[in-house]
Amino acid sequence: MDLPIDPLSDVLSLLRPRRAVSAGLKAGGAWALQFPGHDGIKFNAVLQGACWVSVDGEAEPHPLRAGDCFLLTRGKPFRLATDRGLLPIPSEAIYDRAVDGIATCNGGGDFFLIGGRFHFDSDQAGLLFDALPAIVHVQDASNQASVLRWSLEQLAGELNRQPLGGALMADHLAQIMLLQVLRLWLASDQARHAGWLRALADPRLARALEALHAEPQRRWRLDALAARAGLSRTVFAERFHETVGLTPFEYLRRWRLHLAADRLRRTQASVAAIAHGVGYESEAAFSTAFRRVFGQSPLHYRMSGSNRATMRSE
Template identity: 50%
Template sequence: MDSLSDVLSLLELRSYVSGGFDAGGAWAVRFGSHEGIKFHAVLRGQCWVSVEGEPEPVQISEGECFLLARGKPFRIASDMAVEAVDARTLLPQVQDGRIVTYNGGGEFLSIGGYFTLADDQADLLLKMLPPIMHVRDEPGLSTLRWCIERMRQELREPQPGGDIVARQLATMVLVLVLRVRLSARNSDDVGWLFALADKRMRAVINAMHEAPDAKWTLQKLAGQAAMSRTTFALRFRELVGLSPMDYLTRWRMTLAADRLRHSRDSVAEIGRAVGYESEKSFSTAFKRVMNCPPRQYGRGQRTAGHSEPT
């Protein structure tokens, strides 16, 4: 499994398609704060999106979509001067395959959904993303457009198993948007996600994720990247924001924390699974990174502000 798939699996990603919005005339809708990631895809017309705390609204046109990753309140509108109605007041109007019709519809159509993540690990992904991601209509995004169109059909023409199909399509949309984000990364973007855009760093991170229990050294990791040890160490830190060995340690502790929550394995067994021969050395590393001993974390008494890979 590749690194991005690893992280999304660890985060217990769940996808949901909440429905469509068909509007006409002048309109504006406000949404409150939210957990996880929200997405909207515009199938017809265009709209403005304003996120609380962001300086300027963003215009989204037909064939484009946007994701919101910081949970901030936002509003979408045909015109930012229009007074917004609360989205919750529109829920009783859901009809025609979970599509809300507002002001007669016919001029604007969008599909919305959201992704939930495991609360205590969500920042692994969320802190890599800006408050709003605008994905424009480009020739290379035909698969994204196909997924969105299929979601529209599942909403318009409900079929047996339609909810599962729509959720899987939504997951594909998220992964495709993350790929777009990688290809368009800025020079000052730092973190494990952005390092995946570099083939050599991706090979190293994949190797760490595939074998967290291996006896990795800086020299062995540099070999995975086919680079000298010094050049590799500098490049890795530049892209990820951590040294290779620090990233490895934090990934191991993230895996260990997940097993402490979800398995009955002993602390010693979990330590061996992530590369530590003794329980003592594992416990020392875990406490340093996660800010509490593994036995305390496993009993559900873990502290709130622990560290994760950058």
């Protein structure tokens, strides 16, 4: 029996994350490294030792200890250091001399971090990134979730041993870890300002979101969604807007357009068929809505050949 697709799985499937790089850092003594800006999203996990992570533009540094994981979602430069008063050296000075994917600073021995960088095959990354802070820090993550601990151990082994099929194994392990860290973060108090992601932590709102994702083409009514959530119309509408920052139908409209954009790029279906498939009664109404959000017609979007289009704020 097929498992139902939940909204988080739906969005991640649409984004199609793929690991670009996996690497490790071993360090000893006192050290500080400055990392440049980056594309995509970075995942890191501390397996041994402790340090601080500071992200450019963020007010507070985060203390990291063995078992902690963090995601860097905005591509901003950042710093790792055992002592925040130390003058950092450029990370390239260490990583350019990495051996078998492991960089070593001051001989290693006290600290071990593994990580990877995700790129996305879709241009819909704002669906996820816009709902996340610049750094997602989950403390003691590897001890909270056995699956994450196992995945970290396996990825460390892949980096250390470089076995046959290691690149493919690392891809899958990294995606498992990305999902697990997001799960742990959603269950924490830090997710209280996370828009639609925050709604997933609310069992009642999550049921409504699941319904919207399961049948985006349906002509939903507010009372039907409220019934899924087990709330009155008024309470549901207020709670959804307060949590997500959009009305249920604003959220549905955006999700429909994201789905349509993905189908325009990845299928040969006609614009009319795609419009109907995501719930629009006419191609003209769909094209108007699509142009307002993406800044170009559906046909031009399909023919552009670029995955760099971005949604405009409405």
